[in-house]
Amino acid sequence: MKKIVGIAVVFVAVLSFTSCEQCATCTFNDPDRGQLTEDFCDRGRVYDDTFETYEDADWDCVED
Numbered sequence: 001m002k003k004i005v006g007i008a009v010v011f012v013a014v015l016s017f018t019s020c021e022q023c024a025t026c027t028f029n030d031p032d033r034g035q036l037t038e039d040f041c042d043r044g045r046v047y048d049d050t051f052e053t054y055e056d057a058d059w060d061c062v063e064d
Contacts, residue, residue: 022047026054026061039064 023041030036038059040050054061 023064024051024054024061025064026059028057028059 021041021043023039024047026038026040028036038054041047042050051061051063
């Protein structure tokens with residue numbers, strides 16, 4: 001019984017960390033259109049992937 005409770009506690013802790021919404025603001029200096037700004041918020045892996053995509057495209061991103 002203690003093992004089941006322990007596993008449940010770990011599972012809830014993992015879910016609480018991955019369910020926190022994170023936000024970021026990314027900017028890009030376009031020579032034709034000036035400074036572009038994009039804000040986005042998401043959770044977990046989706047947030048990480050979006051953040052990485054912007055940075056791979058040479059945007060400057062700051063976590064809010």
